[in-house]
Amino acid sequence: MANRIWSAFTLCVASVVFLSAIVSLGVKVACGVEIFIVAGQSNAQGVPPSAGLPSSLTNQTDVPYWYRSGDSSSGNAFSTLQPLLGTFGPELSIGRTLADALPEEIVIVKVTVGGVPLVERPSWPDWSSNSSSEGYDLLIDNVLAAQSNLLAAGKTPRIAGLFWMQGESDGKSSGNGGYYGPPPQPASANAYETNLTDFIASVRTDLNAAEMPFFIGEINIGDDPSITTPVSDYNTSFGEWDYTPTIQAAQAAVADADPLSYLIETDSFGLLSDYLHFNQSGQVGLGEAFAASYLATVPADGDFDQDGDTDGADFLLWQQDTNIGSLSDWEDNFGVSSALEGASAVPEPTTAALATLAVVSLLAKKRYRVAFDK
Numbered sequence: 001m002a003n004r005i006w007s008a009f010t011l012c013v014a015s016v017v018f019l020s021a022i023v024s025l026g027v028k029v030a031c032g033v034e035i036f037i038v039a040g041q042s043n044a045q046g047v048p049p050s051a052g053l054p055s056s057l058t059n060q061t062d063v064p065y066w067y068r069s070g071d072s073s074s075g076n077a078f079s080t081l082q083p084l085l086g087t088f089g090p091e092l093s094i095g096r097t098l099a100d101a102l103p104e105e106i107v108i109v110k111v112t113v114g115g116v117p118l119v120e121r122p123s124w125p126d127w128s129s130n131s132s133s134e135g136y137d138l139l140i141d142n143v144l145a146a147q148s149n150l151l152a153a154g155k156t157p158r159i160a161g162l163f164w165m166q167g168e169s170d171g172k173s174s175g176n177g178g179y180y181g182p183p184p185q186p187a188s189a190n191a192y193e194t195n196l197t198d199f200i201a202s203v204r205t206d207l208n209a210a211e212m213p214f215f216i217g218e219i220n221i222g223d224d225p226s227i228t229t230p231v232s233d234y235n236t237s238f239g240e241w242d243y244t245p246t247i248q249a250a251q252a253a254v255a256d257a258d259p260l261s262y263l264i265e266t267d268s269f270g271l272l273s274d275y276l277h278f279n280q281s282g283q284v285g286l287g288e289a290f291a292a293s294y295l296a297t298v299p300a301d302g303d304f305d306q307d308g309d310t311d312g313a314d315f316l317l318w319q320q321d322t323n324i325g326s327l328s329d330w331e332d333n334f335g336v337s338s339a340l341e342g343a344s345a346v347p348e349p350t351t352a353a354l355a356t357l358a359v360v361s362l363l364a365k366k367r368y369r370v371a372f373d374k
Contacts, residue, residue: 033150033157034106036098036294038091039139040166041127042114043217043286045069046089047277056096057284058083063095064107066146068138070114076145081108090217093287094163101295106160109146111139117169118195119188127166128195129202136199140206159209163290165217167192168276171247175239182239189243193250200254200261213260215293216251217286219244220266222275236275262297264289302330310334 038044050058060081067074072084081095095108113125113135120128127135143159150157170192172182182188200214221244227235234241255263266289269282278286302310304317304324310333318324 032104033155034098034102034104034160035143035147035150035157036094036106036108036160037139037143037162038089038094038108038110038112038165039162040112040164040217041116041169042112042276043168043219043278044089044110044163044165045112045114046084046087046091046283047272048088048280048283049086050083050088050092050280051086053083053088053092053280053284057088057092060092060095060099063099065091065095065110066107066142066149067110068142069110069112078107078146078149088283090163090165090283090287090290093284094291095287097288097291098294101291102298105155107146107150107157109143111135111142113138115169117172117183117188118166118199119170119183119191120195121183127199129199129206136202140203143207159207159212161213161215161294162203163215163217165286167196167219167247167251168221168241168244170195171219171221171234171241171243173234173240173242185243186246189246189250192247193253196250196254197257200258211260213262213294213297214258215262215264215290216255217264217290218251218266219247220269220271220278222271224275238274238276241276262293264293301325302333304330 063081064078065074065081066078067084069084069089081092083092089110089112091108091110095106098106113127116125116127116135118127120126120130125131125134129136131137147157147159170183170188173185174182196216203214204210204212221234221236221241223233224235224237227237227240232240232242234244252263255261264286266278266282266286269285269289270279271277271282272279299307302314302325304314307313310330314330318327318330
């Protein structure tokens with residue numbers, strides 16, 4: 001399991017530094033566009049205020065942004081990456097970190113529905129792929145529309161990864177926080193591993209992205225000491241979340257079983273006073289950890305067989321076909337792995353000044369049976 005679980009303090013700094021150097025030497029790839037998806041419930045949507053964040057995060061004119069988040073929408077078109085209604089989620093530091101590190105142009109597509117679980121609930125909204133015109137359909141329709149938009153603009157889009165921050169509602173045990181109260185327990189929590197596995201498979205199928213990496217943000221519920229009845233380590237101002245350990249174990253099990261899924265540990269990220277939502281530094285840290293986990297999967301130049309490290313096998317491939325790549329790349333990166341261990345911290349974002357992508361999309365209006373969290 002160790003190679004599947006990533007924390008904010010064991011991520012691949014070397015990948016970020018190396019790829020950032022590539023970007024600094026030239027322009028972005030002209031037509032290739034990497035689509036990064038942010039999805040989930042309120043911690044993906046984001047609750048903390050954006051006031052006080054650096055302009056490198058709040059005014060990212062080089063990162064196109066398509067969103068359907070809460071009651072906010074980019075209008076079926078790309079905007080530029082910035083806070084929404086004075087709040088923000090992990091997308092800001094995801095976008096900044098990846099745009100600075102990758103040679104390709106990147107775009108962010110964010111679709112969030114707060115307060116709803118992954119478990120199917122016939123009478124209420126959910127994220128299940130079995131439910132019609134709810135969170136899942138909202139996600140797929142927006143990603144496909146954004147992809148079509150890029151194609152119409154002459155781009156060559158690729159779905160590069162999905163960052164998923166969800167599961168709190170599936171572990172809820174009591175209280176009125178979120179929409180419609182907790183789902184049936186313990187059935188909801190016990191089914192989360194199966195439901196998440198099915199969700200990932202359905203997303204990859206419906207987006208025609210079989211090799212898409214999926215990054216799972218571990219849910220992080222604190223303890224409000226003012227709530228004493230019943231006694232629990234998972235009490236918040238929104239209710240009780242006693243099945244949190246079950247959800248966390250399920251998330252780890254999914255990441256362990258799927259070689260293209262990765263778990264992001266979040267217990268080091270700060271929470272607001274509601275003991276449920278990440279605070280400002282927590283959201284920035286979450287986004288940086290998501291981005292660094294993705295960068296740790298990107299093969300270094302010289303990794304000709306794309307097995308995650310640059311070694312003698314790559315040299316043998318180069319000897320057989322020198323057109324496969326540059327020998328100097330192999331020499332420079334010999335011994336480098338795309339999943340280095342021992343890194344001490346996630347790199348801080350740097351600034352960039354690149355062109356804005358503005359494109360127009362046609363997306364048929366649909367009615368989605370979801371309740372948007374403000």
